[in-house]
Amino acid sequence: MIRVVATRLASSSLSIVILVTLVFFMVHLTPGGPAYSILGIKATAASVAEVNARLGLDAPLYRQYGLWWWHLAHGQLGYSYLLSRPVGSLLWQYEINTFVFYTASIVISTAVSILLGLVQGVYYGRWPARLIGGLQLAFYALPPFFVAAILVLWFSVGLRWLPANGITNLRAEHPGIGSYVAHLVLPVTTVTLLTVASLSRYFGEAVQEELGKDYVRTARAKGVSFSAILFGHVLRNALRPLVTILGLSFPYIFTGGVIVESVFNYPGLGWLMWRSALSQDYPILIAIVLIIGVLTVLGNLLADLVNSVLDPRASYE
Amino acid sequence: MLLVAPFAQAQVKGDCGTIVFPTGAGQTGSDDLTSFSPLFADTAYNQTASLLLYPNLLWINRFSEIDWSRSLATAVTTTDNTTFTITMRPWHWSDGVPVTASDVAYAFGIIKQLGPTWVGYGGGGLPYIVKTLKVLGPLQFQVVTVHPVNAQWFIYNGISGLAPLPEHAWKRYTVDQQFQSQSTPSFFDVVDGPLKLQSIAMGLDAVFVPNPRWEGRKMHFSRLVFKFLQGDGANVQGVESGDTDDSELPTDLFLQYAGHKVPGLYVVILPQSTYENVINLNFNNPKTAFFHDVRVRQAMEDAIDQQAIIHNLQHGNGDLAFGPVARFQTQFLTPAMRAGDYPVGYDPDKSRALLKAAGYTPGPDGIMQKAGTRLSFTYLEESGTDAITELDEIIQADLGKVGIDMRIQQMEFNQMLALMASHPTGWDATGTGQSAPNYPSGEGNYETGAFQNMGGYSNPKLDKLINENISQQGLGPLFAYETYVSEQQPVIFTPRERSVLLVNDRIHGMGDFINPVGDYAPDQLYCTAEETAAK
Numbered sequence: 001m002i003r004v005v006a007t008r009l010a011s012s013s014l015s016i017v018i019l020v021t022l023v024f025f026m027v028h029l030t031p032g033g034p035a036y037s038i039l040g041i042k043a044t045a046a047s048v049a050e051v052n053a054r055l056g057l058d059a060p061l062y063r064q065y066g067l068w069w070w071h072l073a074h075g076q077l078g079y080s081y082l083l084s085r086p087v088g089s090l091l092w093q094y095e096i097n098t099f100v101f102y103t104a105s106i107v108i109s110t111a112v113s114i115l116l117g118l119v120q121g122v123y124y125g126r127w128p129a130r131l132i133g134g135l136q137l138a139f140y141a142l143p144p145f146f147v148a149a150i151l152v153l154w155f156s157v158g159l160r161w162l163p164a165n166g167i168t169n170l171r172a173e174h175p176g177i178g179s180y181v182a183h184l185v186l187p188v189t190t191v192t193l194l195t196v197a198s199l200s201r202y203f204g205e206a207v208q209e210e211l212g213k214d215y216v217r218t219a220r221a222k223g224v225s226f227s228a229i230l231f232g233h234v235l236r237n238a239l240r241p242l243v244t245i246l247g248l249s250f251p252y253i254f255t256g257g258v259i260v261e262s263v264f265n266y267p268g269l270g271w272l273m274w275r276s277a278l279s280q281d282y283p284i285l286i287a288i289v290l291i292i293g294v295l296t297v298l299g300n301l302l303a304d305l306v307n308s309v310l311d312p313r314a315s316y317e
Numbered sequence: 318m319l320l321v322a323p324f325a326q327a328q329v330k331g332d333c334g335t336i337v338f339p340t341g342a343g344q345t346g347s348d349d350l351t352s353f354s355p356l357f358a359d360t361a362y363n364q365t366a367s368l369l370l371y372p373n374l375l376w377i378n379r380f381s382e383i384d385w386s387r388s389l390a391t392a393v394t395t396t397d398n399t400t401f402t403i404t405m406r407p408w409h410w411s412d413g414v415p416v417t418a419s420d421v422a423y424a425f426g427i428i429k430q431l432g433p434t435w436v437g438y439g440g441g442g443l444p445y446i447v448k449t450l451k452v453l454g455p456l457q458f459q460v461v462t463v464h465p466v467n468a469q470w471f472i473y474n475g476i477s478g479l480a481p482l483p484e485h486a487w488k489r490y491t492v493d494q495q496f497q498s499q500s501t502p503s504f505f506d507v508v509d510g511p512l513k514l515q516s517i518a519m520g521l522d523a524v525f526v527p528n529p530r531w532e533g534r535k536m537h538f539s540r541l542v543f544k545f546l547q548g549d550g551a552n553v554q555g556v557e558s559g560d561t562d563d564s565e566l567p568t569d570l571f572l573q574y575a576g577h578k579v580p581g582l583y584v585v586i587l588p589q590s591t592y593e594n595v596i597n598l599n600f601n602n603p604k605t606a607f608f609h610d611v612r613v614r615q616a617m618e619d620a621i622d623q624q625a626i627i628h629n630l631q632h633g634n635g636d637l638a639f640g641p642v643a644r645f646q647t648q649f650l651t652p653a654m655r656a657g658d659y660p661v662g663y664d665p666d667k668s669r670a671l672l673k674a675a676g677y678t679p680g681p682d683g684i685m686q687k688a689g690t691r692l693s694f695t696y697l698e699e700s701g702t703d704a705i706t707e708l709d710e711i712i713q714a715d716l717g718k719v720g721i722d723m724r725i726q727q728m729e730f731n732q733m734l735a736l737m738a739s740h741p742t743g744w745d746a747t748g749t750g751q752s753a754p755n756y757p758s759g760e761g762n763y764e765t766g767a768f769q770n771m772g773g774y775s776n777p778k779l780d781k782l783i784n785e786n787i788s789q790q791g792l793g794p795l796f797a798y799e800t801y802v803s804e805q806q807p808v809i810f811t812p813r814e815r816s817v818l819l820v821n822d823r824i825h826g827m828g829d830f831i832n833p834v835g836d837y838a839p840d841q842l843y844c845t846a847e848e849t850a851a852k
Contacts, residue, residue, distance in 0.1 A: 045433065047768075054434070079497075164557075170337045170560070170561075280731060
């Protein structure tokens, strides 16, 4: 197993190096640059040259590229040109927000998806399954910004039950945990609604497929109760595709989603990435791409490992 | 029958507790605060925030006049228009150390060191117009310019941009260290402004509290929080849901709110600002050489129906602009302009006549042309703001009516700037909002090589008038300059739009909170504490 993990990590490292290299050169070759964001309307050829010199952006690109890896090897991700902070500490601040947000979303989504999927599988062809299927399709078709905007209009602007954006009540000098939770409700609900729409569909189909298999028929013929079959066998087997999908979602836990975080002005990594891209704050952008690459690899690997535990037949040797 | 003595309701200024504003009230849009250093604050939002900690020597009020009662300086005198003596009021840093003229000298030393990378470079000729800055005493210093200057210009645009910085707290840091600390609250522990920076959460908010040693007017809040919100929608939703206390109201939402009473909110239309919106023409591009013909430029200005823009798009919250001086700055306007008489103005027939006089005739597609050159250009537009797009489309339609073809191409702002700076011939025209100095002198806008002169306009006569405007006394040179700019149209002026705010009805004083150049006077904010007193 250790050999498998080591081999997978080694082969994936090359992919990450290629990814980061591509992004590094692409963002540096895009017209503009951080100097223009810093100087704004005062950007002249001379002032841009001065700012570039101060930021080290006047060095040849290959040298900047080499320096970036050199700094990474020494545990440094660089310094944000626009936010005037070391990238490492910035990412950490945004990362915490994203981690809480997406962990809550994925945990709730998974639980709800399993519940709905079971109902959908068990009641296949009858009205509960059809109702769930209709809702799945409806929410699957809705774009995230639309769902988010509707939730804000209803629950923040209309009813004033929940805050529209941010992560805490700024009026309170020492906002309690309740304030953080309240600010999470709408973003988490948005992600949950959209994630459940796809996850529960996958899981429902898997449950339905498992329920039609021979082992279920045999177990029932032997007198095993339906609930024992459902929770003791079907659930475990149907979870495999769900685990694979969750593994692919793993990077989201850390990088967030650009759209939902933007609508709710939620300061997570997705939002930071979007804004860094607009202002061409290269160090942040490249660091986040690196994180996405690493987490995608780890997410896939983790999903494979969990699947091999769930189904011993699945071997990745 | 019970007789009740007549009562009068008197409002006293009550404490608001915590006030939450998005950044950018009175400015365009909103953005994160990332720097609080007056030396490095690069965006308008950062500059506004830094001035709350380190106010400039002079405060310019909403009428573009110096408000001495709010200024750190008490007098600026000169006898020869070269040597200026500035006297400061006794004042203290938040750690109790007196603010002195040496603190101004210290700040000026760093400004000279930073050179063109100083955010205020060039304003009022700073720092290059200053030969010496000498400390005369604890509260007095002397500035000697390299040549005689228009005293009013130098005071309004130069001296007003100077601020004391806490030498005793900062002198141990190099400029690079100061640059690296520009968003670190502890670095800004010693201030002389009305507020102190309590904390900043990157991407979230910055919390300011009243400076307990502030010797100016009393604050009526315990905390002023600037929340970093992105986008018009988030801003409006914020104030509607009660999360924040104000929001910039986009023009397309104005009627929705202004016409109806929304519970808990009211609309504030801010006084006119000096900020101007213009179309920058590229004079370096051979493809748009027709911009060199003043008749073409005048025809463009005459084709744009500014009244219609103000009425239909800005819902009356704008002002006509045909020249470099805002019409509310009456003290700087020529008598003719004060009466509304400009060399240009909306007149499509005159516009067509000017084009005809310049030799242009309508082509088969209706676009004016001369010797195979069509009056056609591409206009770069900053992407992402509906109001800008709507304005540009109206201008496009107006120009089209007289046979000028303006094609709009959207682009990200910094990519647009990069294109303009690195490829001087690679663009035709663009629209920018540009800040006008306190004294409307034009050296930063229209002089050959000026930093806001993006299109490379160069006119020796205008250069001479600008030079006279900043070096000669009296309003005569200013009047000559602004008349000539209005006639020549080095940029095409479009209406100056007023900011409209949607405000939580517990907050008062918003109209006085923001001055014409977008600086904040937090002491003007208050909440009502109704006091019923029998007369």
